[in-house]
Amino acid sequence: MAERYPGGVISKTPPTVTVQATSGPLAGEGGSASGVWTLADVLTYEKVDGWPKPVLPRELYAWGYSGSGNLGLGDEINRSSPVQVGSLTNWGSVSGGRVPNAHVLAIATNNQLYAWGLNDRGQLGLGDVVARSSPVQIGALTNWEQVSAGENTTAAVKVDGTLWAWGFNQFGELGQGNVISRSSPVQVGALTSWSQVSCGDAAIAAVKTDGTLWAWGYNGFGGLGQNNRISRSSPVQIGALTTWASVASGDFHINAIKNDGTMWAWGYNSKGHLGDGTVINRSSPVQIGALTNWSQSSCSSEGSSAVKTDGTLWSWGEGNAGALGDGTVVDKSSPVQIGSLTTWTQVSINSTSGMALKTDGTIWTWGNNNKGQLGLNDTVSRSSPVQVGVETNWSTISCATDSQFAITKG
Numbered sequence: 001m002a003e004r005y006p007g008g009v010i011s012k013t014p015p016t017v018t019v020q021a022t023s024g025p026l027a028g029e030g031g032s033a034s035g036v037w038t039l040a041d042v043l044t045y046e047k048v049d050g051w052p053k054p055v056l057p058r059e060l061y062a063w064g065y066s067g068s069g070n071l072g073l074g075d076e077i078n079r080s081s082p083v084q085v086g087s088l089t090n091w092g093s094v095s096g097g098r099v100p101n102a103h104v105l106a107i108a109t110n111n112q113l114y115a116w117g118l119n120d121r122g123q124l125g126l127g128d129v130v131a132r133s134s135p136v137q138i139g140a141l142t143n144w145e146q147v148s149a150g151e152n153t154t155a156a157v158k159v160d161g162t163l164w165a166w167g168f169n170q171f172g173e174l175g176q177g178n179v180i181s182r183s184s185p186v187q188v189g190a191l192t193s194w195s196q197v198s199c200g201d202a203a204i205a206a207v208k209t210d211g212t213l214w215a216w217g218y219n220g221f222g223g224l225g226q227n228n229r230i231s232r233s234s235p236v237q238i239g240a241l242t243t244w245a246s247v248a249s250g251d252f253h254i255n256a257i258k259n260d261g262t263m264w265a266w267g268y269n270s271k272g273h274l275g276d277g278t279v280i281n282r283s284s285p286v287q288i289g290a291l292t293n294w295s296q297s298s299c300s301s302e303g304s305s306a307v308k309t310d311g312t313l314w315s316w317g318e319g320n321a322g323a324l325g326d327g328t329v330v331d332k333s334s335p336v337q338i339g340s341l342t343t344w345t346q347v348s349i350n351s352t353s354g355m356a357l358k359t360d361g362t363i364w365t366w367g368n369n370n371k372g373q374l375g376l377n378d379t380v381s382r383s384s385p386v387q388v389g390v391e392t393n394w395s396t397i398s399c400a401t402d403s404q405f406a407i408t409k410g
Contacts, residue, residue, distance in 0.1 A: 056409065056410045057089035057090075057408065057410065058089060058090055058091045058092065058109060058395070058407055058408055058409070058410035059084050059085075059088075059089055059091065059407065059408045060072075060084065060085040060086070060088070060091040060094060060106060060405065060406075060407050061082035061083060061084055061085065061405065061406050061407075061408070062079070062082070062083060062085050062104075062403060062404070062405050063079045063080060063081055063082045063083060063372060063373065063375040063403065063404055064078065064079065064080075064371050064372055064373030064374075064375070064400075064402050064403030064404055065078055065100060065101075065371035065372075065373060065401075065402035065403050066078050066079065066133075066403070067100060067101040067118075068101040068102075068103075068117050068118040068119075068131045068133070069116060069117060069131060069132060069133020069134070070096075070097075070101060070102045070103065070104055070116065070117030070118060070400065070403055071083070071085070071133075071403060072085040072086065072104060072116045072117070072133065072134055072135050073085060073133070073134070074133050074134045075133060076133065078371050078372055079372060080372025080374075080375065080376065080377050080378060080379065081372075081375055081376075081377045081389070082375050082388065082389065082406065085135065085405075086134065086135055088108065088135075090108045090109040090110060090410075091106055091107075091108055091109070091407045092106075092107045092108055092109045092111075092396075092407070093106065093107050093146065093147070093396055093398075093407070094106040094107075094396065094398045094405045094406075094407060095147050095148050095149045095398050096149055096350075096398045096399060096400020096401075096403060096404070096405055097117065097118070097123070097149040097150060097151060097400055097401065098149070098150055098151040098200075098201060098251065098300075098301065098350070098351075098400070098401050099118065099151055099152075099401055100401050100402045101117065101118040102117055102118060102149070102400040102401050102402070102403060103115065103116070103117040103118045103119060103123045103124055103149055103154070104116055104117045104149060104398075104400060104405065105147040105148075105149045105154055105156070106135065106147075106405075107144050107145070107146070107147055109410070110142055111141075111142045111143050111144050111145065111159060112137055112141075112142050112144065113125075113137065113138045113139070113141070113144040113147060113156065114135040114136060114137050114138065115132065115135070115136060115138055115154075116132040116133065116134055116135045116136060117131065117132065117133075118131055119131045119132065120152075121152040121153070121167045121168035121181060121183075122166060122167050122168075122181060122182060122183025122184070123149070123150075123152050123153055123154050123166065123167035123168065124136070124138070124154075124183075125138045125154060125166040125167075125183065125184055125185050126138060126183070126184070127183050127184045128183055129183060138185065139185075141158075143158045143159045143160065144156055144157075144158055144159070145157045145158055145159045146196060146197065147197075148197050148198050148199040148204075148249075149199060149400070150167070150173075150199025150200055150201065150202075150204070150249070151168075151199075151200070151201045151202065151251070152167050152168035152202075153165060153166070153167035153168050153169070153173050153174065153199055153202075153204065154166055154167050154199065155188075155197045155198075155199050155204050155206070156185070156197065157194045157195065157196065157197055157206075160192055161191070161192035161193050161194050161195070161209065162187055162190075162191070162192055162194065163175075163187065163188040163189070163191070163194040163197060163206060164185040164186065164187050164188065165182075165185070165186060165188055165204065166182045166183065166184055166185045166186060167181065167182065167183075168181050168202075169181040169182065170202065170218075171202045171203070171217045171218035171219075171231045171233075172216060172217055172231060172232060172233025172234070173199075173202050173203055173204055173216065173217030173218065174186065174188070174233075175188035175189070175204065175216045175217075175233065175234055175235050176188070176233065176234075177233050177234045178233060179233060188235065189234075189235065191208075193208045193209045193210060194206055194207075194208055194209070195207050195208060195209045196246055196247065198247050198248050198249040198254075199249055200217075200223070200249030200250055200251055200252065200253075200254065200299070201218070201250075201251035201252060201301065202217050202218035202251075203215060203216065203217030203218045203219070203223050203224060203249065203252075203254075204216055204217055204249065205238075205247045205249050205254050205256070206235070206247065207244050207245070207246060207247050207256075210242055211241070211242035211243050211244050211245070211259065212237055212241070212242055212244065213225075213237065213238045213239070213241070213244040213247060213256060214235040214236065214237050214238065215232075215235070215236065215238055215254065216232045216233065216234055216235045216236060217231065217232065217233075218231050218252070219231045219232065220252070221252045221253070221267050221268040221269075221281050221283075222266060222267055222268075222281055222282060222283025222284070223252050223253055223254055223266065223267030223268065224236065224238070224283075225238035225239070225254065225266045225267075225283065225284055225285055226238070226283065226284075227283045227284045228283060229283065238285065239284075239285065241258075243258045243259045243260065244256055244257075244258055244259075245257050245258055245259045246296070246297070248297045248298055248299045248304070249299055250267070250268070250273060250299030250300055250301055250302075250303075250304065251268070251300070251301035252267050252268035252301075253265060253266065253267030253268045253269065253273045253274060253299060253304075254266060254267055254299065255274070255275075255288070255297050255299055255304055255306075256285070256297075257294050257295070257296075257297060260292055261291070261292035261293050261294055261295070261309065262287055262288075262290075262291070262292050262294065263275075263287070263288045263289075263291075263294040263297065263306065264285040264286060264287050264288065265282070265285065265286060265288055265304070266282040266283060266284055266285045266286060267281065267282065267283075268281055269281045269282060271302055271303065271317050271318040271331050271333075272303070272316055272317050272318075272331055272332055272333025272334070273299075273302065273303055273304060273316075273317045273318075274286065274288070274304075274333075275288040275289075275304060275316040275317075275333065275334055275335050276288055276333070276334070277333050277334045278333060279333060288335065289334075289335065291308070293308045293309040293310060294306055294307075294308055294309075295307050295308060295309045296345075296346060296347065297347075298347050298348045298349045298354075298399070299349070300317075300323075300349045300350045300351045301350075301351040302317050302318035302320070302323065302351045302352070303315065303316055303317015303318050303323065303324065303349070303351075304316055304317055304349075305324075305325075305338075305347045305349045305354055305356075306335070306347065307344050307345065307346065307347050307356075310342055311341070311342035311343050311344050311345070311359070312337055312340075312341070312342055312344065313325075313337065313338040313339070313341070313344040313347060313356055314335040314336065314337050314338065315332070315335070315336060315338055315349075315354070316332045316333065316334060316335045316336060317331065317332065318331050318351075319331050319332060320352060320368075321352045321353070321367050321368035321381050321383075322366055322367050322368070322381055322382055322383025322384070323349070323351070323352045323353060323354065323366075323367040323368065324336065324338070324354075324383075325338045325354055325356075325366035325367065325383070325384060325385055326338055326383070326384070327383050327384045328383060329383060338356075338366075338384075338385060339384070339385065341358075343358045343359045343360065344356050344357070344358055344359075345357050345358065345359050346396070346397055348397050348398050348399035348404075349399050350399045350400060350401045350402070351401060352367050352368035353365065353366065353367025353368045353369065353373055353374060353399065353404075354366055354367055354399060355374075355388075355397050355399045355404050355406075356385065356397070357394055357395075357396075357397050360392055361391070361392040361393050361394050361395070361409060362387055362388075362391070362392055362394065363375075363387070363388045363389075363391075363394045363397060363406055364385035364386060364387050364388065365382070365385065365386060365388055365404065366382045366383060366384055366385045366386065367381065367382065367383075368381050369381045369382065370402075371402045371403070373402050373403055373404055374386065374388070374404075375388040375389070375404060376388065391408075393408050393409045394406050394407070394408060394409065395407055395408060395409040395410070
């Protein structure tokens with residue numbers, strides 16, 4: 001008689017198994033339990049899928065334009081297919097910036113923060129203005145939770161709920177109450193209740209754990225949602241609601257999703273960026289349609305894209321170079337569905353191209369491809385999504401200007 005167990009085949013006499021359990025095989029995993037288990041215990045533990053899982057690599061890949069070394073590959077050579085960034089295998093998230101020579105930030109699963117690429121405004125947070133072509137750790141802390149790269153600024157939330165920003169500060173986008181640029185992270189206020197942040201061109205928006213929404217920086221088009229055009233150098237609350245779930249910043253417009261699944265937008269709208277069926281700028285949030293099933297969104301300088309809870313993918317704004325992925329190059333001022341599939345889980349866009357992740361772990365890209373940023377091993381633009389390679393193990397994506405990044409599943 002033989003039965004399967006992780007590592008091979010066992011006989012009637014079961015082996016000593018290393019687990020977390022202290023009172024039997026179902027008590028836990030990942031620690032140790034001495035002694036010899038019965039075959040029945042081993043089989044029971046396997047049936048509930050309780051065996052310690054191997055730690056799989058979470059590798060980071062990049063492709064597209066590499067000015068200032070923003071692909072993180074140690075050079076400034078463009079790539080038209082995914083190439084692994086360094087040798088680390090514990091990447092958790094990545095965020096690419098908004099200019100062609102973008103800066104990039106990434107957080108490892110041990111909560112270390114890394115940066116590379118353009119650094120003329122100190123946006124890498126390394127205490128200088130020297131560009132880097134390979135990932136460099138920012139300080140020695142291991143408590144970074146979420147990061148967002150804007151055009152010349154960066155903002156990040158720590159595990160303790162504090163908010164930090166660095167880089168260019170012409171319009172007060174660092175939230176310090178002044179316009180002094182910083183090349184190292186500085187805390188925004190003293191609160192410990194921030195949950196998510198998103199950097200735009202010259203403004204930043206963030207959500208707190210209490211569901212309130214805040215913004216600061218440039219406000220020339222009403223992008224701060226204050227019903228005026230007065231720029232702010234410290235966070236100001238957008239309305240009084242406590243029902244905001246997430247926020248996404250474009251260059252001069254913002255959209256946000258509430259807990260009830262509704263989507264709202266405000267700011268610049270010349271190409272239909274806001275998705276409200278007009279090209280009228282808005283200085284206060286307006287709802288996009290009446291649907292209550294939006295789950296995740298992404299903004300660029302020229303438009304927006306979002307995924308619904310039903311797995312459908314939608315885009316609106318400028319359609320130049322096929323940026324909307326709907327098979328056309330026509331601007332849209334209301335959301336249009338990309339294809340008919342219901343298997344999309346995540347989307348990330350820049351001004352002229354986009355990328356999205358499916359439930360099967362595949363990545364698909366569309367739009368401008370003059371720098372190989374679609375990862376299709378050519379420079380031919382596409383107006384509809386095309387799969388990148390044949391891999392089915394992607395977990396996280398980020399679309400910078402003229403370059404794209406993705407992390408494999410762990």
